[in-house]
Amino acid sequence: MSDVAANVLGTQVDADSEEAFLQAYDAGEFEHPSVTVDVALLSAWEHQLFTLVIRRAEHPFRGCWALPGGFVGMQESLDEAAARVLRDKAGLEGVFLEQLYTFGDPQRDPRTRVITVAYYALVDSARFRGVNVDEADRGVAVIDVPWEAETGGPVEFADEQGGTLLTAFDHSAIVGMAVKRIRGKLNYTPVGFQLLPLEFTLRDLQVVHETVRGHPVNKDSFRRRMLASGELEATGRRQGDVGHRPAELYRFARRSAV
């Protein structure tokens, strides 16, 4: 195969043999799938996990709730596309955002082949509540995780009164994978901070861990572990307006510029 042929084909990434070329050609190489990003924006308060959903106005899944998403532009990276979606659809910038998994079942979108690169983002509850939830098609879904630990699998969405929300596409599997990922991450990284404001008490942090993991954690050993980790920085200030002894406020020692 000549370089010219490779250029005409235009998309040949692994032209290591004639067979590979022919195979790619036979597979209808001129037809390409669509590529999108979907973002599971997670937050936590009152011992519940939440995610931002948007009501679909059109078929398929009209009236169902979907994660914010959009097409990947030809000139932007995947990370940039995800950040753009988060900015345009949730008005959020500078939050924790990480690639999660790519979903590519040929039937996942009934119209045409759409491969989606799923991301997940974490924000504290104040910023999450500040998202334009006023708009009629925006919604806050309570995440109901029907499995323990890191088993994995789809989750269910409910409104804040407990009513089931119908989910579009495979988005409940995406959020399920996000929950599984963040549960795993809690074991060895300080990702829980991303769900809290800049300053927080040890109890706040413990509640976040319990919410994500779905079960209580030992208070004593949690405090010891967190303080020994070196990731926390005491501010010297204390919380106010509580009907009991106020706890000291801490800050994440290497919080990335937000």
Place this chain on the structure above:
Amino acid sequence: MSDVAANVLGTQVDADSEEAFLQAYDAGEFEHPSVTVDVALLSAWEHQLFTLVIRRAEHPFRGCWALPGGFVGMQESLDEAAARVLRDKAGLEGVFLEQLYTFGDPQRDPRTRVITVAYYALVDSARFRGVNVDEADRGVAVIDVPWEAETGGPVEFADEQGGTLLTAFDHSAIVGMAVKRIRGKLNYTPVGFQLLPLEFTLRDLQVVHETVRGHPVNKDSFRRRMLASGELEATGRRQGDVGHRPAELYRFARRSAV
């Protein structure tokens, strides 16, 4: 926007507003990126990690070494595409194969926009050596990891004499991510078995762990931890042909059908 418009567009995944529609349209929605899968096939022996590479016959990166890869067919899932690549390019079936990360930098392929969904696969050294390495364009690359623990970052490829191998595209970053992933997995899953034959000694398993992690592990506690995990099953047989007391052979208790 009407359903008809959505169908004409054909790829509209999140038609929640007129703005979203226009934005997708303006972004040149009829132009789609190419989507490929690349597979980092890893194995380990003699305290070194190896990966299968294929020499590129054409530009770009002519003469450099690339991971086996191929286009995702319009009718196959991502997992199926990765399994097909592994079968066609390495002659392997039924091995551990898992999605790793999706690389989508707009400049990663100099010809056109190619988004690749990277996978990694694990095989024992005997099966790896059985791969058609005889063909002139197949190669075995020694993986040199220039970072500790789970820092992450690209790795370097060398031939078995220590000479540097030039890497195509971002494939050294893909393998770097695979090494990072498997190092993390060793902490909480029995993925090390995938790099060993059906039966193995505790020392074999320890050497695999040391090879992946890049540093020695404590023998006593390693043995205790593995035996206590319940993942190992003693076969009652012992290894032969060694110039010392032969160790007992174990088997992974829930080894998936291979």
Place this chain on the structure above:
DNA sequence: TGAATAGTGTCTATAAGACAATATCCC
């Protein structure tokens, strides 16, 4: 003062690291 949670100190159980002692194979 009482309610409520923060924070400290101590004891116990479990897992990891260190190391010595014994076992078993091939030569």
Place this chain on the structure above:
DNA sequence: GGGATATTGTCTTATAGACACTATTCA
């Protein structure tokens, strides 16, 4: 028997869980 590694047992140290006790704030 000698060389080499397997396997067991014991001691020490670090960490987690349990729990009692003291501290501090507001109502």
